Amino acid sequence: MIDTTINYLKDYVGQEVRLSGWLYNKRSSGKIRFLLVRDGTGLVQCIMAKGEVPDATFELSDSLTQESSLKVTGTVRVEPRSPGGFELGLTNIEIVQIAEPYPITKKEHGVDFLHDLRHLWLRSSRQYAIMKIRNEVIWAIREFFYNRGFVLIDSPILTAAIGEESSSLFETEYFKMGKAYLAQTGQLYIEAACMSLRNVFCFGPTFRAEKSLTRRHLTEFWMVEGEMAYCDAEGSMKIQEEMVSYAAQAILKKCRPELEKLERDITKLETILPPFPRVDYGDAVKILQEHGSSITWGTDLGAEDETILSNMHDRPVFITNYPKRAKAFYMKENPANTETVLCADLLASEGYGEIIGGSQREDNYDKLLARIREEKLPEAAYGWYLDLRKYGSVPHSGFGLGIERTVTWLAGIHHIREAIPFPRMITRLYP
């Protein structure tokens, strides 16, 4: 008896093996039973005809409900009519547990219902495919950084009031020290670390209490941030385009079945290769106005603006050098145009919107302090951050990539909530 898993069936054609898994679906036709079994590595059709197995075994199959856990023994054979190309001619069934009637059926369901059952929804083949793609995207990015000598720096989740915008912080009591806030970014911390280790990154959950109820927002999402000492804005963009391309090519190589399951247009992924086009913000505004957008110089791009620019290219596009007043205090002023900053947002292709925000950081003490005061930020909380500009300040740049937005785009799915195992949104805290 060989115990194995579905992904290894190709090595056992003609042999008898035992699989352990769950019943995904069941069909019958007179004296024949088809059991569709999943085991976490794939899906296989198992078949049994009355008279070819003991009657007791045959009747056992009729007691199985959807998602019942079981072990099946049988002979592996090549069968094009079976999903995956192999099927198991059953000789025995061992029941682990008969499942209660399963709420998620083979028919359509609404999003509210599926969200309430997210713990079970994850078992469906579509969610399975998305989670596999997410996994490969994350590993590809970690591998990319590791191969280039970047050092992983884990930034704190609990912070004092520091980050982007005070209106969207989650707060909690912190002993006798007042309020603590869930991190919105690890950027300021890895800026400190890059002065020690040169090229660093952090990867962890971040929290935004924004009341954004759209298919592109989560209140808890995972972000990868890179920070590089002695690196300018252009150097940072080079790293970003290579990283994003590396992730796209990795899932092309490793997730073909999953992309097919999701009916992803593969040709749209194959063109994701460096270099990505760079469009200056000022030029973008002109282009958008020619296309009928009401955008004026000085404001951020709207969702429709992003789609227009994105659709003009077959790969992601950088929008560079935004107006200073539309961006965060820590971005370095552009010496060529002091109304703008040295920053770049990366818009994913196919209208999927922004996936990276990045910039060269302000490395001049006086200018940074002036910006903190201009924005009326709590100066005391930024004392240590200002220190970095006192002790061997150097030009440095960094960026943050939203994992779920990237997965949504690469997997070609519609809603960000499917790109994370247990989404946290304004209306979702359970399961």
Next chain:
RNA sequence: UCCCCUGUAGCUCAGCGGUAGAGCAGCUGACUGUUAAUCAGCGGGUCGCUGGUUCAAUCCCAGCCGGGGGAGCCA
């Protein structure tokens, strides 16, 4: 914070001022190659909540609660 849509069987939905309907799922049966199998039969309901109009409200009106989509903002 703003705009729009929505709430009826376990699920997806239809419906109407006169006490409720389909498909799927479930259960029972038929069928030896099914692919969301098919076919026949059966059971299944506080029509989101509260109030109002009315002889009569699931239906019309108001408020509340829940859900979805979009905008803004961001990753």
